[in-house]
Amino acid sequence: MKKNKAKEKLKNGEPVLGIFQGFNSMDLTEMCGYSGYDFIILDTEHGPMSAETCIPMICAAERTDMVPIIRVSENEKNYVLKALDIGAMGIVFPMINTAEDAKKAIFLTKYIQKGNEKREKFRGIVNVSRAAGYGITTNLNTHIETSNNEIMIIVQFETKEAIENLDEILKLKEIDVVLIGSLDLSQSLGYPGEVDNTLVKDIIKKAIKKIVNAGKVAGMVAASPDAIKYWLDLGVKFITYHQTYIINEALQNHLTKFKEML
Numbered sequence: 001m002k003k004n005k006a007k008e009k010l011k012n013g014e015p016v017l018g019i020f021q022g023f024n025s026m027d028l029t030e031m032c033g034y035s036g037y038d039f040i041i042l043d044t045e046h047g048p049m050s051a052e053t054c055i056p057m058i059c060a061a062e063r064t065d066m067v068p069i070i071r072v073s074e075n076e077k078n079y080v081l082k083a084l085d086i087g088a089m090g091i092v093f094p095m096i097n098t099a100e101d102a103k104k105a106i107f108l109t110k111y112i113q114k115g116n117e118k119r120e121k122f123r124g125i126v127n128v129s130r131a132a133g134y135g136i137t138t139n140l141n142t143h144i145e146t147s148n149n150e151i152m153i154i155v156q157f158e159t160k161e162a163i164e165n166l167d168e169i170l171k172l173k174e175i176d177v178v179l180i181g182s183l184d185l186s187q188s189l190g191y192p193g194e195v196d197n198t199l200v201k202d203i204i205k206k207a208i209k210k211i212v213n214a215g216k217v218a219g220m221v222a223a224s225p226d227a228i229k230y231w232l233d234l235g236v237k238f239i240t241y242h243q244t245y246i247i248n249e250a251l252q253n254h255l256t257k258f259k260e261m262l
Helices: 005-011 026-035 051-063 077-085 099-109 140-150 160-169 182-188 198-213 225-233 243-261
Strands: 016-021 039-043 067-071 090-093 152-157 177-180 217-222 238-242
Touching: 005 016, 005 067, 016 026, 016 243, 026 039, 026 051, 039 051, 039 090, 051 067, 051 077, 067 152, 077 090, 077 099, 090 099, 099 152, 099 160, 152 160, 160 182, 160 198, 177 198, 177 238, 182 198, 198 217, 217 225, 225 238, 238 243
Parallel strands: 016 039, 016 238, 039 067, 067 090, 090 152, 152 177, 177 217, 217 238
Antiparallel strands: none
């Protein structure tokens, strides 16, 4: 597996900007890559994609030097393993509520290295997958080592239960990013969709501070360009933006300019 440039930037303290894609479109992925985004999250939780349909989009991301990440629909082996074997360089795990949930995410992502403890849950080894160069370009030992080093583990913080367990989750060194899902968090707190509610905002701010102080990367989904600046100022380094927002904004701006000409 090649170098994960987004992960490398984050290790160097640099912020990264990516796209959340919910459409099954290789062309849109490729356009985002050529535009210069650091990463793309292919959303198989809310989007219509499967591991199989993600392959062309992962190829497009690789071709344009953009890091491909998949948000799995469930934190289960069947989904995680397929996403990794087709070449995802990061996994977003939704609804991580406890340290045990986070440990399971780690175990499903990481290979056990020689001499480490035995455990029941781990990523199954295969040396002929797409991620392993089909066994042609990469030997097994290199595949194990580079996979463990380069794949990003991104856990989503989306519930009241996650708030209560955040300190324990942050103790797990293998976690790279804690991505805060403000919409589901607002719902869990009893204010569905009210992301600007004072209580919701205060909890998010406190969570970001904890994440940063623990030496982890805080992540947010921004809803506007102004929001990107807001999160950066709070110490967020992993920022993603919904593709639909960009498309909608561009379409509306184009239509408005046309109407102004009439």
